[in-house]
Structure formats: C-alpha cells, structure tokens
Amino acid sequence: xxxxxxxxxxxxxxxxxxxxxxxxxxxxxxxxxxxxxxxxxxxxxxxxxxxxxxxxxxxxxxxxxxxxxxxxxxxxxxxxxxxxxxxxxxxxxxxxxxxxxxxxxxxxxxxxxxxxxxxxxxxxxxxxxxxxxxxxxxxxxxxxxxxxxxxxxxxxxxxxxxxxxxxxxxxxxxxxxxxxxxxxxxxxxxxxxxxxxxxxxxxxxxxxxxxxxxxxxxxxxxxxxxxxxxxxxxxxxxxxxxxxxxxxxxxxxxxxxxxxxxxxxxxxxxxxxxxxxxxxxxxxxxxxxxxxxxxxxxxxxxxxxxxxxxxxxxxxxxxxxxxxxxxxxxxxxxxx
Amino acid sequence: xxxxxxxxxxxxxxxxxxxxxxxxxxxxxxxxxxxxxxxxxxxxxxxxxxxxxxxxxxxxxxxxxxxxxxxxxxxxxxxxxxxxxxxxxxxxxxxxxxxxxxxxxxxxxxxxxxxxxxxxxxxxxxxxxxxxxxxxxxxxxxxxxxxxxxxxxxxxxxxxxxxxxxxxxxxxxxxxxxxxxxxxxxxxxxxxxxxxxxxxxxxxxxxxxxxxxxxxxxxxxxxxxxxxxxxxxxxxxxxxxxxxxxxxxxxxxxxxxxxxxxxxxxxxxxxxxxxxxxxxxxxxxxxxxxxxxxxxxxxxxxxxxxxxxxxxxxxxxxxxxxxxxxxxxxxxxxxxxxxxxxxxxxxxxxxxxxxxxxxxxxxxxxxxxxxxxxxxxxxxxxxxxxxxxxxxxxxxxxxxxxxxxxxxxxxxxxxxxxxxxxxx
Numbered sequence: 001x002x003x004x005x006x007x008x009x010x011x012x013x014x015x016x017x018x019x020x021x022x023x024x025x026x027x028x029x030x031x032x033x034x035x036x037x038x039x040x041x042x043x044x045x046x047x048x049x050x051x052x053x054x055x056x057x058x059x060x061x062x063x064x065x066x067x068x069x070x071x072x073x074x075x076x077x078x079x080x081x082x083x084x085x086x087x088x089x090x091x092x093x094x095x096x097x098x099x100x101x102x103x104x105x106x107x108x109x110x111x112x113x114x115x116x117x118x119x120x121x122x123x124x125x126x127x128x129x130x131x132x133x134x135x136x137x138x139x140x141x142x143x144x145x146x147x148x149x150x151x152x153x154x155x156x157x158x159x160x161x162x163x164x165x166x167x168x169x170x171x172x173x174x175x176x177x178x179x180x181x182x183x184x185x186x187x188x189x190x191x192x193x194x195x196x197x198x199x200x201x202x203x204x205x206x207x208x209x210x211x212x213x214x215x216x217x218x219x220x221x222x223x224x225x226x227x228x229x230x231x232x233x234x235x236x237x238x239x240x241x242x243x244x245x246x247x248x249x250x251x252x253x254x255x256x257x258x259x260x261x262x263x264x265x266x267x268x269x270x271x272x273x274x275x276x277x278x279x280x281x282x283x284x285x286x287x288x289x290x291x292x293x294x295x296x297x298x299x300x301x302x303x304x305x306x307x308x309x310x311x312x313x314x315x316x317x318x319x320x321x322x323x324x325x326x327x328x329x330x331x332x333x334x335x336x
Numbered sequence: 337x338x339x340x341x342x343x344x345x346x347x348x349x350x351x352x353x354x355x356x357x358x359x360x361x362x363x364x365x366x367x368x369x370x371x372x373x374x375x376x377x378x379x380x381x382x383x384x385x386x387x388x389x390x391x392x393x394x395x396x397x398x399x400x401x402x403x404x405x406x407x408x409x410x411x412x413x414x415x416x417x418x419x420x421x422x423x424x425x426x427x428x429x430x431x432x433x434x435x436x437x438x439x440x441x442x443x444x445x446x447x448x449x450x451x452x453x454x455x456x457x458x459x460x461x462x463x464x465x466x467x468x469x470x471x472x473x474x475x476x477x478x479x480x481x482x483x484x485x486x487x488x489x490x491x492x493x494x495x496x497x498x499x500x501x502x503x504x505x506x507x508x509x510x511x512x513x514x515x516x517x518x519x520x521x522x523x524x525x526x527x528x529x530x531x532x533x534x535x536x537x538x539x540x541x542x543x544x545x546x547x548x549x550x551x552x553x554x555x556x557x558x559x560x561x562x563x564x565x566x567x568x569x570x571x572x573x574x575x576x577x578x579x580x581x582x583x584x585x586x587x588x589x590x591x592x593x594x595x596x597x598x599x600x601x602x603x604x605x606x607x608x609x610x611x612x613x614x615x616x617x618x619x620x621x622x623x624x625x626x627x628x629x630x631x632x633x634x635x636x637x638x639x640x641x642x643x644x645x646x647x648x649x650x651x652x653x654x655x656x657x658x659x660x661x662x663x664x665x666x667x668x669x670x671x672x673x674x675x676x677x678x679x680x681x682x683x684x685x686x687x688x689x690x691x692x693x694x695x696x697x698x699x700x701x702x703x704x705x706x707x708x709x710x711x712x713x714x715x716x717x718x719x720x721x722x723x724x725x726x727x728x729x730x731x732x733x734x735x736x737x738x739x740x741x742x743x744x745x746x747x748x749x750x751x752x753x754x755x756x757x758x759x760x
Binding site: 038041042043044138139142146209210212213216217218219220221297298299300301302303304305306307 | 402405410411412423426513515517518519520583584590744
C-alpha cells in the first residue's frame with residue numbers, strides 16, 4: 001500500500017477530528033464574547049458568577065443544553081427533523097476545514113479552497129429549510145422559507161465580491177492568496193468595494209443582526225428552531241456562532257492578510273514559531289471582527305424582509321458586478 | 337347515609353361530564369381525530385361555526401392564505417394578546433385581535449369594594465401607569481363625595497403621575513426597538529424606569545403597584561429619600577433620555593422600519609377613538625390636561641405637542657417630546673409646591689350620596705377615564721373604566737392589511753398597548 005496515501009488519510013482524519021473538536025471551544029468563546037460585549041453596551045455586568053469574569057458561563061450552558069429534554073413534535077417528520085441540525089452544524093464545521101489559521105495550520109490545503117468554502121457554507125440553507133419544513137410549525141415554515149430566500153439571494157453578491165479578489169490574486173487557494181497579500185499588500189487596499197459588499201453579505205449569510213430575519217424572535221419566535229429543544233437546538237446554536245467565527249476568519253483571510261502581522265517584519269518566520277505567530281495574528285484579527293459583529297447586534301434593529309431582499313438585488317449585486325468588471329479590466333490592461 | 341340532591345344541569349341533562357364541559361367551552365361535542373383538523377390550513381380556526389360576519393371573513397381562507405397565531409404566548413405581544421394574522425406568504429391580509437387572556441374582572445371587583453379599597457384594585461390594570469390608574473378614580477370619588485384634596489396633595493399627585501409618564505414612555509421606546517430586534521434600548525429604558533421606581537417606592541412604599549392615592553389626598557407626604565433621589569435623577573435624566581434616543585432616532589435602519597409604517601390620519605384616529613400620544617402623533621392637538629383641565633394642570637405652563645406624520649416614527653418622536661415635556665412639568669411642580677396637609681378629612685368608610693361622577697385624565701396611553709355611580713352604599717353601584725390601550729388596539733386591524741408580518745409587531749408596539757389595561 002502506498003505509504004503517502006496512508007499518511008494523507010491519517011492526516012486528513014486527524015485534521016477533521018481537530019476541526020470538529022475546535023468548533024466547540026470556538027462557539028463557547030464567541031458566545032461568551034457576545035454575552036459580555038452586549039452587556040457592556042447595555043450598561044450591565046453580564047455573566048460574572050461562573051469562573052473568573054463568568055468565563056465558564058457558556059460552558060455551563062452547553063452542559064445544560066445536553067441535559068435538557070429532547071422533544072420531537074408529534075406531527076413532525078422525524079427523519080428530516082433529526083437530520084436538520086446535523087446538516088447545519090456539519091456545513092459550518094466542514095467549511096472550517098479550509099480556514100487558513102497559519103502557515104502549516106490549515107486542515108486541508110485545498111487548491112480550490114475558496115470554491116469549496118462557499119459551496120459547503122451554502123449547504124446550511126438546506127438544513128434550515130428542512131428544519132422549517134419538518135417541524136410542522138408555521139413559524140418554522142416561515143423562518144425556513146425566509147432563510148432560503150435570504151441566503152440564496154446573498155450568496156450571489158457574496159461570491160461575486162470574492163471573484164474580484166480571486167481575479168486579482170490569480171488563485172483559489174487560501175494559502176497562496178495570503179502569500180500574494182504578503183507581497184502586494186492587503187487586499188483591503190486593492191478591493192475596498194468588494195470588502196464592503198462581502199461584509200454586508202456575510203452578515204446576511206450567517207443570519208446576524210441586522211439581517212437575522214430567519215430567527216426574528218419578535219416575529220417568528222425562533223424561526224426554524226422553534227420546535228427544537230435540547231442538543232438539537234444546541235447544534236443550531238453552535239453552528240450559528242461557529243459560522244460567525246468562520247465568516248470573520250474568511251473575511252480577514254481575503255481582505256486583511258490572514259495570518260500576516262500588520263507590519264512587514266519579521267518578513268517570514270519558519271516552522272513552529274511561524275505557525276504560532278500566524279495563529280496569534282489570525283485570532284486577534286478574527287476576534288476583532290467578531291466583536292464588531294456583536295456590537296452591531298447591540299446597536300441596530302432588524303431590517304425587514306423586503307428591505308433585505310431589495311438591498312441584495314438592487315444594491316449589492318450591481319455593485320459587485322461593476323466591481324468585478326473594473327477589476328477584470330484593470331487586470332487585463334495593467335497586466336497585474 | 338347522606339341524601340344526595342342531584343342538581344339539574346342548566347345546559348343539558350343528558351350529556352356526560354366531558355361533553356358538558358366541551359359544550360360550555362364552545363368546543364365541538366366530541367374530540368376530533370388528530371388527522372382531521374391538523375392540516376396547516378385549519379390550525380388556529382375556532383372549533384365552532386363563525387358567530388359573526390367579521391369572524392367568517394377572517395377565518396375563511398382563500399387559495400395561498402394561511403392563519404398564523406401571534407400569541408397569546410409569543411415573545412412580542414406585550415403580555416398575552418393574541419393576534420390571528422392571515423398571511424399570504426409574508427404579506428398580512430387580515431388581522432383579528434383576540435382579547436381577554438388577562439381579564440381579571442377588575443371592574444366587578446371594584447363594585448364589591450369600598451371606595452377606599454377600589455384604589456388598590458385598579459393598580460394592576462395598566463401596570464406601566466399605576467399612578468394614573470389611581471388618579472382617575474380618586475378624582476371621580478372626590479366628586480361623588482364632595483371633598484377636595486389639599487393643594488399640596490394635588491401637587492404631589494401631579495408630580496408622581498408625571499414621573500410615571502416619564503418611565504412609561506421610556507419603556508415604550510425600548511419595547512418598540514425590541515419588537516424590531518434592537519435589544520439595547522429596552523435596557524436603557526429600564527435604567528430610567530428603575531431610578532423613578534426607586535423614587536416612587538421611597539414615597540409610596542411599593543415599587544410597582546404603588547397604592548399611593550387616597551380619596552381626598554395622597555398616602556404620604558414627600559420625604560428626604562424621595563427628594564434626594566428626585567434631585568439626583570433630575571441631574572442626569574436628560575442625558576439618559578438622550579442616550580436612549582441616540583441609539584434609535586437617527587438610526588437609518590430604525591427610520592426605514594418606522595417612517596411611513598402604520599400611518600394613521602388624524603381623521604381616522606378620531607373616528608377610531610384613539611387618544612393620547614397616538615392621537616397627537618397624527619396631528620390632533622388633544623390633551624386631556626389642556627382640553628378638560630384637572631388637578632393643578634391649569635396652573636402649569638405647557639403646550640400640547642403634536643407630530644405631523646401619524647406613522648410609527650411620529651408616535652416614537654411624540655413619546656420623546658412628551659418625556660421632555662414631563663420633565664419640564666416636574667420642574668415647575670417642584671418649584672411651586674405649597675406647604676400643608678396631604679390628606680383631607682375623610683371617614684374610614686365613605687358613603688357618598690346617590691349620584692354619578694366621571695373623571696378623565698391623560699394617562700401615558702391616552703384618555704383614561706372612570707365613571708362611577710353611587711347608590712348611597714359604601715361601595716360603587718357601577719364602576720366603569722375606559723382604558724386607552726383597548727381603544728388604540730382597534731386601529732391595528734385597520735393598519736395591517738398589505739403590510740408584512742414584521743410590521744405587525746413593529747406597528748403594534750408603536751401604539752404601546754398594555755394588556756393589563758386592555759383586558760382589565
């Protein structure tokens with residue numbers, strides 16, 4: 001048997017296991033940040049009882065969710081009802097596979113990583129739609145339909161804005177994209193319009209306020225999650241926060257130089273030190289953007305469904321098209 | 337052996353217990369098998385034939401329409417209101433408010449209570465404007481009994497009702513934002529409310545159901561704690577209000593969600609009986625404090641504030657303007673407050689001469705009034721209350737058709753109904 005293949009398979013298994021394990025603490029940290037930052041914005045303390053600064057609050061929540069009753073409504077479609085949380089969760093976990101944490105710390109260094117990422121992330125809409133349908137609940141149904149409409153609409157400007165980046169860098173591999181940014185400067189300078197489109201569309205894609213139409217607690221109770229309880233609900237909840245982490249991670253990889261430090265020195269660190277240094281910068285930048293998303297949630301009210309759709313099709317899509325056209329023309333003319 | 341007398345069932349002698357209860361509750365005689373009525377289209381339909389033309393209209397579904405129950409257990413129905421919303425996709429085609437989930441029979445309870453104890457029963461009606469709830473019956477009973485409260489009592493009354501108005505309006509700003517998914521302004525509203533509630537608990541002894549008014553005066557005079565809290569609060573209240581306002585007023589998303597939403601013209605508002613800030617937001621300068629002055633309001637300087645829009649945003653801006661107006665009134669009241677007694681001489685059990693009395697006040701939700709009839713006994717023969725939220729809710733089904741589900745909650749919150757008052 002080919003020893004390289006065996007090593008490859010083992011590495012893949014190890015990497016996927018690590019990524020799956022990583023989703024749990026990631027979700028905990030993001031939830032904790034949300035609790036604390038929103039508490040700050042609202043002039044209250046937030047969790048401060050369990051552990052120092054209440055930092056184990058979300059862990060305790062996780063255990064609580066595990067211990068809760070797992071209830072399936074009588075009229076629900078059992079097979080799809082139980083499958084839906086997994087679909088959403090796995091979409092988030094699988095898209096984490098290509099996230100470039102640091103040189104040498106990418107679970108799967110894929111040559112079409114960007115394509116893979118958007119393909120897999122889009123799968124979560126199937127899970128939400130299925131959850132909405134299988135729950136046999138009108139709020140869930142409306143929420144599921146909203147999620148389908150919203151995510152399908154926003155996927156287009158989201159992907160188109162990234163095409164500009166890809167055209168400029170000439171690669172679909174995250175590692176090479178970041179190497180390109182090390183040489184030419186962060187993509188932020190080259191593609192500011194794409195950055196704006198990507199940021200807005202990514203918030204909509206992961207159902208964050210002000211685009212959290214899918215859950216919309218004041219209208220649809222909890223959208224597709226209304227009938228879910230216990231760990232099935234926990235998976236949706238986890239997937240949501242993991243998706244926030246992933247989107248911030250992808251945002252900084254595409255536009256803010258990924259694992260690169262904001263200054264050019266040390267130019268390149270090799271080996272283990274380089275990995276640690278890269279991971280450090282990756283997490284600092286990612287959590288800055290998570291904090292921004294959380295602050296947005298504390299500040300803004302929710303937009304309405306028609307305003308949301310109007311923005312995707314009337315503003316973001318044409319803007320992304322023009323951006324792509326200009327970028328492609330510039331690449332052709334200036335031979336970038 | 338005990339002799340058991342079988343009392344004939346007034347409804348039906350032949351039915352067994354379950355069938356009898358089902359009949360009393362207006363349900364069909366036998367349980368329908370789950371599969372028969374569990375289709376998406378029929379869930380939420382009343383399990384009886386429609387009683388009125390309106391009911392037939394609401395519960396008859398056309399192709400592509402669906403009924404959605406918003407409430408009574410729903411995150412945004414301000415208590416336990418139930419809206420049966422008929423939707424075509426996301427578009428609302430009809431709304432049927434179903435009331436009564438919080439009915440406690442307060443009016444009837446009041447008819448059984450003595451005049452002094454009535455004032456304790458009306459507290460939990462509109463639980464965000466408890467002081468106003470007590471104010472109207474206090475005035476009505478004073479008219480019946482022919483007693484007037486001492487001037488200092490009237491000033492203290494005006495002071496506490498204006499404080500109450502400030503916190504009620506602060507909360508409205510928060511609830512409006514909350515129903516659109518903004519989670520922060522409600523906390524700012526509660527910060528403002530908490531300070532006022534602390535203050536009012538210092539003067540009345542309770543934090544929510546103050547039970548502060550008496551026939552012929554108020555329960556307590558001002559005390560040091562109340563006054564010091566009032567001073568501290570007055571120093572920073574404008575900053576507090578501005579802080580909550582800054583999150584919303586110029587917020588582009590908030591504006592796009594409220595401007596042009598649920599527009600109610602002045603003519604329609606009058607026709608529907610809407611009053612208070614909701615009416616003034618539609619441009620009608622009607623304020624009970626000016627139109628039918630009571631208490632010490634004739635002695636205070638203030639103008640009736642109106643907005644021109646008549647939409648959710650105008651109703652929101654009207655609340656902010658009224659908060660500032662109330663703070664201005666509080667300043668005047670504190671400046672002018674006379675010395676003296678706070679309670680007129682009134683017997684323990686009041687027995688007014690037979691007669692009728694009506695008293696209307698301006699509550700944070702509008703014209704709140706009380707009509708009491710005395711037959712000479714120790715308790716009111718009839719006691720009726722006009723609650724402004726109940727009347728305002730009439731406007732909701734008029735405004736909804738053609739709007740989206742999301743607007744149902746946003747527009748309803750802008751009317752600021754309190755279900756405790758609606759259902760009484």
